[in-house]
Amino acid sequence: MSASDPAATFRQEAQELLEVLEQALLDLEHAPGDTDLVDSAFRALHTIKGSGAMFGFDAVAGFTHHVETAFDLVRKGKVDASPGLIAVALSAKDRMRLLIEHPETTDTAAGDEILLALKLIIEGAPAPPPAAEPPSTTWRIHFRLAENAMAMGTNPLLLLDELRSLGTATVTALTDAIPKLDRLVPTDCHIGWDVILSTSKPRSAIEDVFLFVIDEAELTITAIDTAGEADRLGEILIDRGTVRPEVVASALASQLPLGTLLVQAGDLNQDKLAAALAEQEHVRAGARAAKAADSIRVPAERLDELMDRVGELMIAQSRLTQVAAGSSDVQVKAVAEEIERLAVELRDTTMGVRTLPIGSLFGRFRRLVHDLAQELGKQIELTTVGEETELDKTMIERLNDPLIHLIRNAIDHGLELPDARSAASKPVAGHITLSARHAGAEVLVSIADDGSGLDRARIQARAEEQGLLSPGAKLSDGELFQILFQPGFSTAREVTSLSGGHQPVRPRRRHGRGQARHRGPARQDRRRQRAGQRHHGHAAPAADAGDHRRAAGAGRRRPLCAAAVRRRGMRRTLGRGGCAFAGPQFPQRARRSRAVPAAARTVPLGGAGRPLPESGDRVVWRAPGRAGRRPGDRQPPDRHQIAVETTQRHGNVLRRDHPGRRRGGPDPRYRRAGRFRPGARAPAAGRELKERSMTTWNGGHSLEVLTLALQGEIFALEVTHVREILDLVPITEVPNSQRFLNGLINVRGKVVPLADLRLKFGMEPTPPTIDTRIVVVEVEVDGDPVTVGLRADKVFEITEVAAASLEETPRIGMRWRSEFIRCIGKRGSEFIVVLDIGRIFSRADPRETAVSIDHSSPQLTAA
Amino acid sequence: MTKTILCVDDSASIRQMVKLTLAGAGYQVVQAVDGAEGLAKARETVVNLVVTDLNMPVMDGLGLIRELRKLTSYRGVPIIFLTTESDAGLKQQAKAAGATGWITKPFQQEQLVSVVRKVIGP
Numbered sequence: 013m014s015a016s017d018p019a020a021t022f023r024q025e026a027q028e029l030l031e032v033l034e035q036a037l038l039d040l041e042h043a044p045g046d047t048d049l050v051d052s053a054f055r056a057l058h059t060i061k062g063s064g065a066m067f068g069f070d071a072v073a074g075f076t077h078h079v080e081t082a083f084d085l086v087r088k089g090k091v092d093a094s095p096g097l098i099a100v101a102l103s104a105k106d107r108m109r110l111l112i113e114h115p116e117t118t119d120t121a122a123g124d125e126i127l128l129a130l131k132l133i134i135e136g137a138p139a140p141p142p143a144a145e146p147p148s149t150t151w152r153i154h155f156r157l158a159e160n161a162m163a164m165g166t167n168p169l170l171l172l173d174e175l176r177s178l179g180t181a182t183v184t185a186l187t188d189a190i191p192k193l194d195r196l197v198p199t200d201c202h203i204g205w206d207v208i209l210s211t212s213k214p215r216s217a218i219e220d221v222f223l224f225v226i227d228e229a230e231l232t233i234t235a236i237d238t239a240g241e242a243d244r245l246g247e248i249l250i251d252r253g254t255v256r257p258e259v260v261a262s263a264l265a266s267q268l269p270l271g272t273l274l275v276q277a278g279d280l281n282q283d284k285l286a287a288a289l290a291e292q293e294h295v296r297a298g299a300r301a302a303k304a305a306d307s308i309r310v311p312a313e314r315l316d317e318l319m320d321r322v323g324e325l326m327i328a329q330s331r332l333t334q335v336a337a338g339s340s341d342v343q344v345k346a347v348a349e350e351i352e353r354l355a356v357e358l359r360d361t362t363m364g365v366r367t368l369p370i371g372s373l374f375g376r377f378r379r380l381v382h383d384l385a386q387e388l389g390k391q392i393e394l395t396t397v398g399e400e401t402e403l404d405k406t407m408i409e410r411l412n413d414p415l416i417h418l419i420r421n422a423i424d425h426g427l428e429l430p431d432a433r434s435a436a437s438k439p440v441a442g443h444i445t446l447s448a449r450h451a452g453a454e455v456l457v458s459i460a461d462d463g464s465g466l467d468r469a470r471i472q473a474r475a476e477e478q479g480l481l482s483p484g485a486k487l488s489d490g491e492l493f494q495i496l497f498q499p500g501f502s503t504a505r506e507v508t509s510l511s512g513g514h515q516p517v518r519p520r521r522r523h524g525r526g527q528a529r530h531r532g533p534a535r536q537d538r539r540r541q542r543a544g545q546r547h548h549g550h551a552a553p554a555a556d557a558g559d560h561r562r563a564a565g566a567g568r569r570r571p572l573c574a575a576a577v578r579r580r581g582m583r584r585t586l587g588r589g590g591c592a593f594a595g596p597q598f599p600q601r602a603r604r605s606r607a608v609p610a611a612a613r614t615v616p617l618g619g620a621g622r623p624l625p626e627s628g629d630r631v632v633w634r635a636p637g638r639a640g641r642r643p644g645d646r647q648p649p650d651r652h653q654i655a656v657e658t659t660q661r662h663g664n665v666l667r668r669d670h671p672g673r674r675r676g677g678p679d680p681r682y683r684r685a686g687r688f689r690p691g692a693r694a695p696a697a698g699r700e701l702k703e704r705s706m707t708t709w710n711g712g713h714s715l716e717v718l719t720l721a722l723q724g725e726i727f728a729l730e731v732t733h734v735r736e737i738l739d740l741v742p743i744t745e746v747p748n749s750q751r752f753l754n755g756l757i758n759v760r761g762k763v764v765p766l767a768d769l770r771l772k773f774g775m776e777p778t779p780p781t782i783d784t785r786i787v788v789v790e791v792e793v794d795g796d797p798v799t800v801g802l803r804a805d806k807v808f809e810i811t812e813v814a815a816a817s818l819e820e821t822p823r824i825g826m827r828w829r830s831e832f833i834r835c836i837g838k839r840g841s842e843f844i845v846v847l848d849i850g851r852i853f854s855r856a857d858p859r860e861t862a863v864s865i866d867h868s869s870p871q872l873t874a875a
Numbered sequence: 876m877t878k879t880i881l882c883v884d885d886s887a888s889i890r891q892m893v894k895l896t897l898a899g900a901g902y903q904v905v906q907a908v909d910g911a912e913g914l915a916k917a918r919e920t921v922v923n924l925v926v927t928d929l930n931m932p933v934m935d936g937l938g939l940i941r942e943l944r945k946l947t948s949y950r951g952v953p954i955i956f957l958t959t960e961s962d963a964g965l966k967q968q969a970k971a972a973g974a975t976g977w978i979t980k981p982f983q984q985e986q987l988v989s990v991v992r993k994v995i996g997p
Contacts, residue, residue, distance in 0.1 A: 164944075165953030165975030170996050199950055224976035224994075 022067040024309075026112050029056040031375065033105055037098050038378045044093040053101070054083040060108060072111045078127050079104045082134045091134045100129045102379070148179065148212045150236045150298065152252065152291060156186070156204035158228035163199045166225055172205065174221045179211030182294040184287035206287035208236070208294040236295065245270050248288045255279055312405070315366055322355075322362045329355040366406075370448045370457070371399025373408045377419055377446060384423045391430055391440055392423060397447035403455055411457065418459045419444065426463030438462065471495060715813045715837065717846055720787060720804035723775045728813070728837065728846045735788040735799065737807055740780050757801050759788055766801040772852060781805070793853040800853060813837030813844060878995055879903045879920065883913035883927040883939060884957065889980075893926060896984040897991060910934025914942050917949065924995045925954045926978075929965060937972050944973035953994040957982075 036053040043049060057080040065073035079101060085091040104126050111117055153175065157168060175181050186204035190196070209218065218233055219226065246260040255274060263273040271289060274280035329351055336348030374396040385392040403411075427433075427442035434440055445460045468489070475481040475495045717728035718737075736759075743755035743766055752771035756763050766786065770777055785807040790799045834846040880902050882893045894904040905922060907913035911934045913927060925943060929936035936956050943949040953975035958965060966977060978990050 163950045164970075164973050165951060165994065167953070167994070167996070170993065173996070174993060221993075227970070 019067050019069075022063050022069065023112055025063065026060050026072075026108075029060050030105055030109055030112075032056045033060075034102065034379055035375050037101050037105070038382060040093045041095060041098050041382075047087070050083060050086050050093060054080065054087050057083055064112075069112060069115060071115065071117070072108060075104070075111060075123055075127070076108055078130060079108075082130050085134055094133070097130075097133050100126060100133060102382075104130065148210050150208065150210045150295060151215070151218060152232075152234045152236050153207040153209055153218060154204070154230075154232045154252075155207075155222065156189075156230040157201045157225055159197075159200045159202070161225055161228065162201045166201075168201060168203070168205070171221055171225075172207070175207050175209055175218070178213050178217055178221075179209055180294075180298070181210075182208040182290045184283070184290045186283045186287060188281045188283050204230070206290070208291045210294070210298055236291070245288055245292055248291055249274070249280070249284075252288065252291075254284050254288065315362075318362055319366075322359050325355055326359060366404050367402040368405050368408055369399055370401045370403050370408060370411075370455070371396070373411060373415070374399050374446055374448075376412070377415065380416060380419060381423065381444065384420065388423065389429065390423065390427055390442060392427060392442045392444060395443065395445045397445060398449045401448040401450060401455055403448075415446075415457070415459065419446070422459060422461040422463065426461040426465075428464055432464075436464075466493060466496075468492065715835070715846060716810065717813055717837070717844065718787065718810050719808040719844060720785070720802075721806040721808070722769055722773065722804060723778075726808070726844050727769070728811075728844045729787065729789060729802075729849060730834070730846065731810055733789040733791050733849055735790050738786040738788065738801070740784045740786060740803075754803075757786065759799070759801065762799070764788060764799050764801050766803060767853070768803045769847075769852070770803075770805075778805070789849055791850045791853065793850055798853065800849075802849075813846070877901070877903045878923040879905060880924045880926060880991065880995075881905045881907065881913060881917055881920075881922040883907045883910065883925065883931070883936070885909055885928065885931045889928070889957070892984070893987065896987050900988045900991070901997070902991065910936065910939035910942075913939050917943060918946070921948045921952070923952065924991060925949075925952065926957065926991070927954065928957045929969060937968055940969060940972040940974050955990060955994060 033053050033056040036049045036056065040046065040049045040053070057076055061073045061076040061080055064070070064076060082091065082097065082101070086093050086097070091097065107123050107126055111123075155171075157166060158164075162168070172181075172183055176183075184206045186206060187202075189204065190202040196202070211217070215233060215235075222229060222231055225231075246255075246263075249255040250257050250260055259274070259277070259279050260270070263270055263277065263279075271280070271285040275282055275285055332348050333352055336345045339345065378394055378396075381392055381394045384390075422444055423442075427444070428436070428438075430440045433442065443462045445458075447460075448455055448457045450456070471492055472481065472485075472487075475492075476483050476485075480495055481487070715728075716731045718731050718734050719726055719728045721727070738757075738759070741757050741759075743757055745755045752769070753765050753767050754771070755766050757766045758764070768777060780803075783806045785804050786801045787804055787807060788799060788801050790797060792798065832848055832852050834848045837844040837846055880897055882890055882897075882904055883906075884890045884893070885908055890906050890908075894906060897904050905916055905920065907916045909931045910927070913925070914934065916922075917925065925939075927936045927939055931939075934942075940954055940956070943952070943954060954973065955976050955978060956969050956974050957978050957980055958969070959980050969977065976990060976994055978987060
């Protein structure tokens with residue numbers, strides 16, 4: 013959208029209006045008498061027509077005019093909103109969209125057909141188009157009629173009515189001139205009036221009201237400036253000339269309400285005060301109304317930029333906090349705290365700006381269901397649940413295509429024809445439920461239909477036929493249904509134009525950190541789409557080191573560091589000379605090295621509290637204080653220290669959702685919108701481990717990695733583990749039980765074991781070259797934080813393995829030790845094995861060696 | 876209750892036009908051909924509005940207005956006069972005589988209705 017191209021603005025606006033229209037039409041189908049819906053449809057049509065004509069979309073305006081006319085008749089109750097009319101209006105809506113998107117369309121036959129159908133339905137005369145309203149002005153009108161005006165046939169009430177008919181009017185009567193009863197002439201007019209009128213009509217329209225009395229009456233008409241704040245009473249009184257400025261000033265010196273004071277002082281009577289107060293209220297009410305409707309359009313990139321700035325601000329702020337913590341200056345501490353509070357609020361506000369209720373997406377599907385149902389001769393009811401669930405706008409857009417696909421599939425293959433349904437004694441109308449809800453830190457979007465369900469046997473047979481499964485393989489439902497997401501896989505007897513396999517769902521859900529799962533073998537065909545809600549889903553990077561306790565404080569350590577590196581132009585090839593990571597850019601990391609094991613407890617939830625079948629949420633109780641790092645602290649938790657952690661049992665993704673935010677560090681909920689940060693896997697606790705070996709890897713997010721070479725192979729480490737990169741330093745050889753640990757090195761006065769991954773991976777040891785580097789990593793091994801040096805033949809760069817290119821570790825046909833591999837990323841034509849360092853050093857590992865990579869793996873090359 | 880309007884004009888075509896227009900707008904119309912007849916009709920029935928021409932034989936419009944204003948029952952009843960062009964002097968005289976408003980000839984039907992509505996309401 014750009015201000016310089018009004019046509020583009022119109023297009024965008026029209027798209028939204030067409031959606032409103034469609035929504036109203038579909039709702040009307042169920043509630044034909046709802047005048048609000050009719051009005052809503054009419055308004056949309058009216059605006060499209062008006063703006064269309066203004067921006068040169070004459071075809072659109074001309075066409076829309078007829079549809080608008082029809083709905084004007086509906087509005088006036090002359091025509092019913094019959095299903096026939098709605099059907100025609102829906103096709104008219106499509107026609108409008110076509111005309112808007114392709115103004116060059118010259119074929120009018122389709123449009124004429126629609127208009128003819130429309131005419132047949134309404135058979136009514138066209139209504140004159142209402143004119144657009146010019147902007148409104150607020151006027152202060154003071155009038156006092158001649159005493160004999162009523163005797164001369166003027167009715168002041170009619171004058172007031174006429175004023176009211178011009179716009180919004182607040183009328184105050186001025187009764188101060190009414191004489192005592194003995195001198196009162198009932199036919200004389202003693203009352204004056206103050207009218208505050210907001211109208212779009214010109215001043216002359218107001219003067220016309222007083223046309224016949226203007227010569228004899230006392231009349232002033234003044235425009236009031238309503239642009240700013242409503243004037244204060246004193247200003248209004250002075251402005252009206254009711255009270256002199258100095259009187260107001262002296263009255264203000266006292267504490268009583270100004271109006272009361274002035275009345276008491278005799279400088280103002282009650283009526284004039286009431287009139288002035290009425291004006292104030294009128295203007296304020298107008299301002300409130302204007303404020304309520306006040307919204308502006310902002311290009312999405314600007315919001316992204318804003319998010320970036322806020323992210324950088326948060327980093328700078330955390331540095332400040334750290335500096336302040338080490339400072340003895342109380343004022344610095346106070347300022348740091350204030351800035352922290354403001355930054356946190358700013359971040360929350362900024363993140364809130366991008367969210368939209370998912371209902372805006374769901375609304376689009378109603379038409380789809382309506383059309384498909386008609387096309388296929390099925391009766392379908394669509395129920396939507398949780399439309400108010402808020403998601404980032406980008407995420408909502410990304411969900412669109414996969415959801416359309418799933419709904420099509422559900423309608424085409426899931427739901428049976430009415431006959432089949434009756435035969436199975438089901439209700440004739442099939443039911444599709446589209447729901448969204450928060451599940452821990454995520455938003456769970458699910459589509460369920462009450463169709464025939466998944467045919468286990470068919471899927472298995474088909475998979476065997478296609479060579480995806482070895483004959484007779486026994487798989488759990490979950491594993492078997494996962495096959496549905498394989499490219500080109502479909503059990504349908506014939507692939508229809510509507511729906512093929514589920515493969516299109518896959519890349520999207522990856523991108524959106526999603527998981528797609530089929531559930532339920534029969535009866536119910538459920539397809540789920542999981543979308544990590546970004547600002548709730550900061551993946552805790554320490555989690556893959558295998559400890560909940562560490563994960564509890566993880567958000568503090570790494571808010572955005574990798575992104576910051578890139579933005580600050582620090583991305584570079586880390587060759588000769590190396591590059592230390594520890595530094596002021598990473599205060600979190602520095603802090604991490606001092607971290608003592610956190611005093612957080614992980615309590616599986618589900619029994620007593622709320623059932624958590626989907627999310628596997630946990631409530632973490634953390635001792636109070638700074639990130640709860642004092643093990644001995646036994647104070648009860650407060651709301652700032654209870655965190656809900658989500659450990660995906662299937663996906664092994666640990667995410668965090670803080671109901672209350674801790675102070676003193678970037679919020680772990682924070683994620684930059686528009687990009688996905690690395691997701692870390694769940695703790696290597698027994699249950700998850702077992703399931704992980706069963707389940708395929710789910711590293712479906714982008715990952716910031718450091719790439720290095722070992723015997724010509726490229727491997728990668730997550731940057732979150734990397735402390736620094738060193739040139740080869742002197743090695744103190746020590747006898748060691750683990751063969752690949754070949755000595756100790758001195759890193760800044762600290763003794764660090766050095767490991768040669770070549771040996772661990774069963775490669776030949778080589779003498780050091782000029783490219784040899786030592787990557788110092790900090791990982792958790794069997795629950796203990798350990799700093800280890802890794803010898804690498806070469807170190808390349810920090811890079812991001814994009815979400816779309818992350819592949820699950822292939823299970824079938826692989827002979828390597830998948831436990832050592834986080835995931836396999838693809839960058840260009842290269843495959844990058846992302847190592848799981850914690851597992852490599854685990855003493856619990858029963859086997860000492862060997863990973864061998866099967867280069868001929870067809871799954872890998874096919875990826 | 877239907878409002879009654881007395882139309883006083885010596886021109887049959889104007890009377891006809893006023894009658895049709897105002898009857899179409901939901902008013903009842905009584906007609907008179909000059910001021911004298913108008914005054915008689917006005918005494919007969921107290922109407923809600925008098926619409927009178929100024930230039931008429933027997934009793935002109937100004938005379939009619941003055942006579943009507945003398946009647947207690949016509950205090951407060953609006954009187955509209957029809958005038959050609961903006962004859963400011965005549966207009967002032969009529970207003971001074973007690974007229975409420977005026978319509979400048981030639982006028983459109985809608986103008987007549989809007990003036991009548993303005994003065995007596997719908």
